[in-house]
Amino acid sequence: LIVLVSHSDDEHTRRVIAELERLGATFFLLDTGAFPARSSLRMSFSRERVEHSMSVGGRDVGLSSARSAWWRRPQPYQLDGALAQDMRDFAHGECHEAMAGLWGALDVAWMNPPGADERAHHKPYQLAVARAVGLDVPRTLITNDPEAAREFASAVAPTRLVYKTFLATERHWRETRILGPQEWALLDRVRLAPVIFQEFVDAEADLRVTAVGETLVAAQIASSAHGYLADYRMDMDAARFSPTELPDSTRTKLLELMARLGLVYGAIDLRRRSDGSYVFLEVNPAGEWLFVEERTGQLITRAVAECLVALGRP
Numbered sequence: 001l002i003v004l005v006s007h008s009d010d011e012h013t014r015r016v017i018a019e020l021e022r023l024g025a026t027f028f029l030l031d032t033g034a035f036p037a038r039s040s041l042r043m044s045f046s047r048e049r050v051e052h053s054m055s056v057g058g059r060d061v062g063l064s065s066a067r068s069a070w071w072r073r074p075q076p077y078q079l080d081g082a083l084a085q086d087m088r089d090f091a092h093g094e095c096h097e098a099m100a101g102l103w104g105a106l107d108v109a110w111m112n113p114p115g116a117d118e119r120a121h122h123k124p125y126q127l128a129v130a131r132a133v134g135l136d137v138p139r140t141l142i143t144n145d146p147e148a149a150r151e152f153a154s155a156v157a158p159t160r161l162v163y164k165t166f167l168a169t170e171r172h173w174r175e176t177r178i179l180g181p182q183e184w185a186l187l188d189r190v191r192l193a194p195v196i197f198q199e200f201v202d203a204e205a206d207l208r209v210t211a212v213g214e215t216l217v218a219a220q221i222a223s224s225a226h227g228y229l230a231d232y233r234m235d236m237d238a239a240r241f242s243p244t245e246l247p248d249s250t251r252t253k254l255l256e257l258m259a260r261l262g263l264v265y266g267a268i269d270l271r272r273r274s275d276g277s278y279v280f281l282e283v284n285p286a287g288e289w290l291f292v293e294e295r296t297g298q299l300i301t302r303a304v305a306e307c308l309v310a311l312g313r314p
């Protein structure tokens with residue numbers, strides 16, 4: 001059994017499910033968004049045995065036979081709306097403890113282990129590990145000190161500077177932007193919250209490398225010459241995607257990065273300079289791949305499904 005921690009509105013999950021069905025694999029879609037209101041958890045421990053199961057919609061699924069699991073899109077717990085805020089917080093904590101305990105108690109190989117996913121998404125940590133494995137990273141300053149930001153900006157000014165956020169949520173999505181005169185005037189505001197400042201890496205192409213186990217699927221994205229300079233996602237129609245190959249030395253470093261971060265899956269953003277060198281930007285531990293697959297025809301969904309099946313083999 002393969003446990004998919006996600007929900008049915010996630011298109012990536014739906015595609016992987018279709019692929020698992022094609023492979024004849026059994027799976028269980030475990031939606032934490034139905035818990036505790038609409039799904040039941042039982043974890044029992046005795047001298048003789050340990051047994052865990054979840055039931056949802058009248059279907060009871062034993063989790064003891066699970067051998068691999070996908071940490072894809074865990075949803076917020078569904079708490080009783082009538083609870084007062086402090087009781088809600090308490091209920092949330094208890095739900096979380098039970099579920100986090102379940103993840104640990106399952107006898108599965110994870111893509112990705114929930115703890116590794118949580119640690120690995122932190123950008124400063126990624127930059128540190130990327131440097132340590134020998135990847136080139138942009139000159140970066142992360143600070144809430146306006147003076148330090150101004151100094152860094154002046155020092156890097158001959159090239160250009162971008163700034164970016166730590167988190168991209170659906171409510172607060174902010175693309176990477178070039179620091180212009182307006183932002184210069186606002187630098188005092190970094191006192192409100194730290195910002196990531198980075199040298200602008202001049203490049204001939206962006207790369208999206210999807211790592212699935214030991215497989216690295218590389219796609220390059222050439223933005224239109226007149227398009228937005230700093231973030232190809234701002235003009236996806238103008239971006240031209242094509243499959244590409246990475247040099248062995250870069251592949252080795254990326255696999256080492258994944259291993260050190262404890263990740264089985266990761267969507268890695270790189271840039272390639274015109275001299276052929278690669279610069280690491282970030283890795284998204286549960287990042288999207290369909291936008292690549294749809295444009296390049298690379299079979300990433302299949303690789304993900306096959307990897308989940310393979311992880312479950314002894």
Ligand SMILES: Nc1ncnc2c1ncn2[C@@H]1O[C@H](COP(=O)(O)OP(=O)(O)O)[C@@H](O)[C@H]1O
Nearest residue numbers: 138176198199200201206230231232269281282
């Ligand atoms: N230092 C940089 N120099 C040039 N372009 C950058 C730089 N950092 C990010 N970008 C562009 O912006 C995109 C988004 O940045 P990224 O670091 O991947 O953050 P996120 O995806 O979390 O917003 C990158 O894929 C790249 O196109």
Ligand SMILES: [Mg+2]
Nearest residue numbers: 269281282284
């Ligand atoms: Mg990115």
